Amino acid sequence: MEAFKVKRVFSDDLGANNPVFAQILGICSTLAVTNVVKNTVVMCVGLIFTTALSNLTVSAMREYIPARIRMMVETLIIAAYVIIVDIVLKAYLPDISRQLGPYVGLIITNCIIMGRAEAFALSNPPFLSFLDGIASGFGYSYVLLIIAIVRELMGSGSIWGIKVLGDWWTNWSIMVMAPGAFFVLAIFIWVVKGMRTEEEKGEKK
Amino acid sequence: MSEKTFFQKRVFPIIFMLVITLVFISVTTVIYTFTQDIIKINESLVLKRAILKAAGFEVLQAAADVEKLYKDAVSEVKDQNDRTLYYIITKPGLLDVQGYVIVSTGSGLWGDITAAIGINSAKDQLTGIDIIAQNETPGLGGRITEPWFTNQFKGKGGPLSLVPEGETANSNEVQAITGASYSSAAMKAIVNSTLQDAQRIIKS
Numbered sequence: 001m002e003a004f005k006v007k008r009v010f011s012d013d014l015g016a017n018n019p020v021f022a023q024i025l026g027i028c029s030t031l032a033v034t035n036v037v038k039n040t041v042v043m044c045v046g047l048i049f050t051t052a053l054s055n056l057t058v059s060a061m062r063e064y065i066p067a068r069i070r071m072m073v074e075t076l077i078i079a080a081y082v083i084i085v086d087i088v089l090k091a092y093l094p095d096i097s098r099q100l101g102p103y104v105g106l107i108i109t110n111c112i113i114m115g116r117a118e119a120f121a122l123s124n125p126p127f128l129s130f131l132d133g134i135a136s137g138f139g140y141s142y143v144l145l146i147i148a149i150v151r152e153l154m155g156s157g158s159i160w161g162i163k164v165l166g167d168w169w170t171n172w173s174i175m176v177m178a179p180g181a182f183f184v185l186a187i188f189i190w191v192v193k194g195m196r197t198e199e200e201k202g203e204k205k
Numbered sequence: 206m207s208e209k210t211f212f213q214k215r216v217f218p219i220i221f222m223l224v225i226t227l228v229f230i231s232v233t234t235v236i237y238t239f240t241q242d243i244i245k246i247n248e249s250l251v252l253k254r255a256i257l258k259a260a261g262f263e264v265l266q267a268a269a270d271v272e273k274l275y276k277d278a279v280s281e282v283k284d285q286n287d288r289t290l291y292y293i294i295t296k297p298g299l300l301d302v303q304g305y306v307i308v309s310t311g312s313g314l315w316g317d318i319t320a321a322i323g324i325n326s327a328k329d330q331l332t333g334i335d336i337i338a339q340n341e342t343p344g345l346g347g348r349i350t351e352p353w354f355t356n357q358f359k360g361k362g363g364p365l366s367l368v369p370e371g372e373t374a375n376s377n378e379v380q381a382i383t384g385a386s387y388s389s390a391a392m393k394a395i396v397n398s399t400l401q402d403a404q405r406i407i408k409s
Contacts, residue, residue: 066221
C-alpha cells in the first residue's frame with residue numbers, strides 16, 4: 001500500500017502532473033535562471049530542499065494549523081527555509097551565491113512550493129509529503145535542466161561554462177534573453193503533450 | 206460537529222501565528238549568528254581579491270595567500286569619516302608606489318555595478334579592473350565578470366571607447382560584449398569617470 005502510494009507520487013510529479021509542463025507553475029524562475037546551466041542546478045537544489053522540508057513541516061503540523069491562517073503559516077515556513085538556503089549559500093558557496101543574486105530569495109515566491117503544501121502536505125502524512133516535495137522538485141528540475149542545456153548551448157555555445165561548440169557557431173543572443181526561454185519552454189510543452197496524447201490514444205484502442 | 210468557541214475561532218489563530226513566528230525567527234537567527242563571521246570573511250575576501258587583481262597581481266586562490274599579499278602590498282587611505290577613498294599599491298617589501306585602486310559604483314542595466322579599478326602611479330593608465338558586485342543579466346551583461354572582458358582593460362589609457370566584440374582594440378579602446386550594449390557602456394562609463402576622478406581624489 002505504502003509502496004504503491006510512493007510510486008504514484010513520483011510518477012505523478014515527474015509525468016502526468018508535472019509542476020512545469022502540466023500545471024504550468026514556477027514559470028517565472030523557469031524563464032529567469034535557465035540561460036546558464038550552473039545557476040539552474042543551484043536553483044533546482046534550493047527548490048528541492050525547500051519543497052521537501054516545507055512539505056514535511058506543514059504536514060507534521062497539519063492537525064494544529066487553524067484553517068483560516070494556514071496560508072500565512074505556510075508562507076512563513078517556506079520563507080524560513082529559503083532564508084536558510086540563502087545564508088548557507090552565502091557562507092559556504094559565496095561564488096554561486098554572488099552569481100545567483102536575488103534569485104535565491106525569489107524561491108519564496110515559487111508557486112510549486114505553496115502549491116504542494118496546499119494540495120498535498122495538508123492532507124497527507126509527513127513522510128509521504130516529504131517524498132512528494134522531492135518528487136515535485138525533481139519534476140521541476142529535469143524540465144529546467146533540459147531547457148537550460150538547450151539555451152546555454154545555442155546562446156553561448158557552452159555547457160556549464162565550458163565551450164562545447166567551436167568558433168563556427170554564432171551565438172543566438174535571443175536564447176540567453178527571456179524570449180528564448182518562452183520559445184524553448186513552449187516547444188518542450190508541445191512535444192511532451194503531443195507524446196502524451198498519442199499515448200492516450202493508443203491506450204483507448 | 207460542535208460549534209467553535211470564541212477562543213478557538215479568534216484568539217487561538219493569533220497565538221498560534223505569534224508562537225510559530227517566534228520559533229522560525231529563532232531558528233534563522235541561530236543559523237545566521239553561527240555563519241555571519243564566515244559571510245563577513247567571504248565578503249572581505251571578494252573585495253581583497255578584486256583590489257589585488259585590479260592592481261595587476263596574479264589571481265590567488267587560497268584565502269591565506271590573498272590575506273598575506275594584501276597585507277604586504279595594499280594600504281588604505283581614508284577620509285575623516287573613516288570611509289576608504291582609495292588604496293595605495295606598493296611592491297611587497299618596498300615603499301615605492303606602484304599604483305592606486307579605486308572602488309567605484311555606477312548604474313548597470315538592473316542595478317549598481319561595483320568595480321575595483323586599478324590605475325598606475327602616473328594616473329594615466331589602467332593596471333586592471335575587477336567586478337565586485339553586479340546584477341546584470343546572467344549570460345549577457347553578466348559576462349562583464351569574465352576574465353577576457355576585464356583583462357582587456359589592463360594597460361589601456363582613458364578616455365576609453367568601445368569596439369564590437371572580436372574586433373582589434375587600440376590603446377584607448379575595449380571590446381564591448383555582443384548582446385549587452387548597455388552593460389558594456391556602463392562599464393566604460395564607470396572606468397572613464399574613475400580615471401577622471403583619480404586626478405582629484407588621489408593626492409600623492
